[in-house]
Amino acid sequence: MKVQVLALDGVFDTGLSSILDVLTTANELAMMLALDVPPFEVSVVGMRREVKTAQGFGVPVSAMPAPAGGDWLVVPAIGYKMPDLLVPALARPDVQDAAAALREARAGGIHLAAACIGTFVLAETGLLDGERATTTWWLAPLFRQRYPTVRLEDGRMVVKSGALVTAGAALGHVDMALWLVRRASPELANLVARYLIVDSRPAQSAYVxxxxxxxxxxxxxxxxxxxxxxxxxxxxxxxxxxxxxxxxxxxxxxxxxxxxxxxxxxxxxxxxxxxxxxxxxxxxxxxxxxxxxxxxxxxxxxxxxxxxxxxxxxxxxxxx
Missing domain, CATH: 1.10.10.60 (Homeodomain-like)
Known part of the structure; x- marks a missing residue:
């Protein structure tokens, strides 16, 4: 399974690394245990040549390739945790370019996933209109106001609606990545969760x-x-x-x-x-x-x- 991780400038460090670590661990365990699971082909792509995380670390990115049906394009959070900073960030040219690229990717058959504040980037595309979705719990009021036609289920950790998958706050990135692994092999997903000591978190409502x-x-x-x-x-x-x-x-x-x-x-x-x-x-x-x-x-x-x-x-x- 090919998974492209879209890193925008200011990407949430934990979100990006969580996705990469879960998928890398899945590949390592599948090889070590000789499981009959095809490896995840993971790449980090960006809208600009230079991308830095929210903590200022440089991220090597590739240009986004042409859409290929069946692949996954995943959007981790950007590090703007409060409305007064997030709203102007969503108007940035690179974020709007990303929204256009996500629409093109979906039209080409790519499945889309987003976690935490990355769900706002996905919602900017209009692709979530009329669909079920979740988001980071403390920004749910802003999400409802900004995207009123999205059927928000913010108490849930991971929500699948057609070819779109959204996940909840912060460590919801882990749940989203495990969800991708589970599609390939439930056994492998359970092993990864045990190695990384990740408990089952079907809902984020208990953390609100x-x-x-x-x-x-x-x-x-x-x-x-x-x-x-x-x-x-x-x-x-x-x-x-x-x-x-x-x-x-x-x-x-x-x-x-x-x-x-x-x-x-x-x-x-x-x-x-x-x-x-x-x-x-x-x-x-x-x-x-x-x-x-x-x-x-x-x-x-x-x-x-x-x-x-x-x-x-x-x-x-x-x-x-």
Missing amino acids: IMDHLAHADPVVEKFERWARARLSEGFSLDDAADAVGASKRTLARRLQQVLGKTPLSYFQDLRVERAVHLLKTSDKSPDEIAGMVGYADGVTLRTLLRRRLGRGVREVRALG
């Missing part, structure tokens, strides 16, 4: 800092403060709208734009977050904690934890 996302919008921030003070009480959309000084429709729209959730869904998320914190830091029983966050009993809380955080997590085991 809700406060960070909520503070991206004043209405959402007010709703969050109101909700946290009333987790043990019943939810009322009328009361919530009155508290934040907005109509119910405006409140619902802002939450959808920023968090991709309804007011009730976010309220439930805050309840679960609080319950998890209490499970970790207190000696209270599940039934006591359930009452503190507005649920009738520990059974209801256990069900919600399993649904929202995934079966097998330590917090669920703590419920017994």
Whole structure:
């Protein structure tokens, strides 16, 4: 399998090296164990002759070859982690040239993948419009605002939609690279993960800092403060709208734009977050904690934890 890694100026060092290290390790293990898996033919390509990483290291790059059906073109993140720096970076000539090259590559049959902030570069092409995708969790509000027609599933780590694959934040580069290895050989992917000590991370929702996302919008921030003070009480959309000084429709729209959730869904998320914190830091029983966050009993809380955080997590085991 041929994999071209597109390194733009300011490429995120960890992202670029993670992809290369995973694929190189896969080749080494396949050879060492005599696995019947064709090697990954990996090359680093760029839009300019000189490329430096976000930390200032030079990256030797080749010109992007003509598209070949079935190959993969992978876009790691660029090192602009906050909106005020990322938005102007996306307008750079080399980034816009990359977007044009990605469109041409896809038209030629190449499969495209992007991780973390690299998903913004892929979204600039318009190819993600109407498709499912994920992105780095803390930039999800900006992603929704900038690309409203993309069906964002930012709680997931890796999302495949047709010939396009996107992965979540930072070390999502590892998950994306392992996903590519798994296409060639699930056995080899499992071996690489074990050698590199990579746990299964099907979702990035467990890593999300809700406060960070909520503070991206004043209405959402007010709703969050109101909700946290009333987790043990019943939810009322009328009361919530009155508290934040907005109509119910405006409140619902802002939450959808920023968090991709309804007011009730976010309220439930805050309840679960609080319950998890209490499970970790207190000696209270599940039934006591359930009452503190507005649920009738520990059974209801256990069900919600399993649904929202995934079966097998330590917090669920703590419920017994």
